[in-house]
Amino acid sequence: MAYSDKVIDHYENPRxxxxxxxxxxxxxxxxxxxxxxxxxxxxxxxxxxxGVIEDAKFKTYGCGSAIASSSLLTEWVKGKNINDxxxxxxxxxxQELALPPVKIxxxxxxxxxxxxxxxDVRDKQGI
Amino acid sequence: MTLPIYLDYASxxxxxxxxADKMMxxxxxxxxxxxxxxxxxVFGWEAxxxxxxxxxxxxxxxxADPREIVWTSGATEANNLxxxxxxxFNVRRGKHIVTSRIEHKAVLxxxxxxxxxxxxxxxxxxxxxxxxxxxxxxxxxRGDTTVVSIMHVNNELGTRNDIASIGKxxxxxxxxxxxxxxxSAGKTPIDVEEMNVDMMSFSAHKLYGPKGIGALxxxxxxxxxxxxxxxxxxxxxxxxxxxLPTHQIVGMGEAFRLGREMLESETDRITRLRHRLWxxxxxxxxxxLNGSAQQSVPGIINIxxxxxxxxxxxxxxxxxxxxxxxxxxxxxxxxxxxxxxLGLNDEMAHSSIRFSIGRYTTKEQIDDTIAKxxxxxxxxxxxxxxxxxxxxxxxxxQVEWSAH
Numbered sequence: 016m017a018y019s020d021k022v023i024d025h026y027e028n029p030r031x032x033x034x035x036x037x038x039x040x041x042x043x044x045x046x047x048x049x050x051x052x053x054x055x056x057x058x059x060x061x062x063x064x065x066g067v068i069e070d071a072k073f074k075t076y077g078c079g080s081a082i083a084s085s086s087l088l089t090e091w092v093k094g095k096n097i098n099d100x101x102x103x104x105x106x107x108x109x110q111e112l113a114l115p116p117v118k119i120x121x122x123x124x125x126x127x128x129x130x131x132x133x134x135d136v137r138d139k140q141g142i
Numbered sequence: 143m144t145l146p147i148y149l150d151y152a153s154x155x156x157x158x159x160x161x162a163d164k165m166m167x168x169x170x171x172x173x174x175x176x177x178x179x180x181x182x183x184v185f186g187w188e189a190x191x192x193x194x195x196x197x198x199x200x201x202x203x204x205x206a207d208p209r210e211i212v213w214t215s216g217a218t219e220a221n222n223l224x225x226x227x228x229x230x231f232n233v234r235r236g237k238h239i240v241t242s243r244i245e246h247k248a249v250l251x252x253x254x255x256x257x258x259x260x261x262x263x264x265x266x267x268x269x270x271x272x273x274x275x276x277x278x279x280x281x282x283x284r285g286d287t288t289v290v291s292i293m294h295v296n297n298e299l300g301t302r303n304d305i306a307s308i309g310k311x312x313x314x315x316x317x318x319x320x321x322x323x324x325x326s327a328g329k330t331p332i333d334v335e336e337m338n339v340d341m342m343s344f345s346a347h348k349l350y351g352p353k354g355i356g357a358l359x360x361x362x363x364x365x366x367x368x369x370x371x372x373x374x375x376x377x378x379x380x381x382x383x384x385x386l387p388t389h390q391i392v393g394m395g396e397a398f399r400l401g402r403e404m405l406e407s408e409t410d411r412i413t414r415l416r417h418r419l420w421x422x423x424x425x426x427x428x429x430x431l432n433g434s435a436q437q438s439v440p441g442i443i444n445i446x447x448x449x450x451x452x453x454x455x456x457x458x459x460x461x462x463x464x465x466x467x468x469x470x471x472x473x474x475x476x477x478x479x480x481x482x483x484l485g486l487n488d489e490m491a492h493s494s495i496r497f498s499i500g501r502y503t504t505k506e507q508i509d510d511t512i513a514k515x516x517x518x519x520x521x522x523x524x525x526x527x528x529x530x531x532x533x534x535x536x537x538x539x540q541v542e543w544s545a546h
Contacts, residue, residue: 018457026454026457029525032524032525034530046527046544047544048543048544049543049544050488050489050528050538050543051487051488051489051543053451053452053453053488053492054451055527055528055543056527057527057530074525074526074527074530075525075526075527076449076450076451076525076526076527076528076529077451077453077454078451078453078454078457079453079454079457081451081454082454082525127544
């Protein structure tokens, strides 16, 4: 499997790896995928009172493309309002990382992860 | 150290330079380039004599008579010839065949083809150690069973079946017994008499010989008859036509002669390297050996690194030439059918690596491998939400995953 330079870069130097305090009502967690399918992504966002994402962290069990997709996503969502963050499309991720067709599902998973994280933070804040 | 480090000897091996020299001597005008089937001149006689010397060297590794060796293009063809040839020849006796789920695709796909032709197949499940027990074979036999095909050494696990006991079960019931020995020649002793084997498949390139050549042992006493699968010229006693590739055959003969000679010393050396590798990685948490540690060849070691995904592990280990437990080039990640047959779940199958050690593996390479594996596993676990959850004491089997 030939990976693009961007995938390799994110894989070698993943950005924003880690965990946020899930008990905080300003933290939203999106956990998507399943071990049996070969990938699980956990994306967490921390928002301020205006709904702007101050911090984002991820951990991913999966192939290089899945790790790169989630790493890239954390970079993209930081500083964005959650309303804008949930508009990020998997095709943008796939294009940026030059994912081959068999790896498109990794970008789909990343899109699902940010949507789930935004949903979680909204639920917690009751908005 | 030259990178990447080759640890995929179960996949194929480099040709031993001694073997390559002998092969080179059978190609050009200054060498034995003649057609071994040419009876009317010295070029043919010389080539024929080289082929017959090689036949004796191959026969020697298994205690057979040279006349029981049929040259083929490799173990795949030998498996096809043995199973289809024997099943077809004995079709009036019955149409039931017994094999196992962990055979190589060359056996499994051959059996699938026979199923399409109307044969009935029984696929035995291995035990948790990856072994096919003689009782399993015995229980599967029926009145209309004609062929049993069980591999000697499994290519993914390195586990070694008790061929002699299975052979006895088959011989007592007068059922033909075929063994795929592609991974065992030169790795563990073989004796077709003691083992009651009727047909046995071999490949040269797994034992430092060239690719494109193999052999099928076909027993003469009691005689095993098979139907040819390739016709045209009646070479190899009518069982496999086609001009004999002298250089390939000479290469296989020399490779097998060396393999037999070095069996003991190489087994000792490779066993030490295997123990070194296992000792170097097994003190990490959640690392598992797949398949029996006792009943196996030392050169193949299959390890699962839990909570690490296989493809990213291979990516992290790109300085190591190893095989993964999943076929990740396909759109759907397919876990190894061998590991699944052992009862491993998909995650564990995906997170396993087969290291295979061979003639040119050094202690330094093993030490370097250990360091690289540890680094990769630690890095990927640091990245893995599953590892986090495991560390938090969460049972991953109880989690409801959003399948996609």
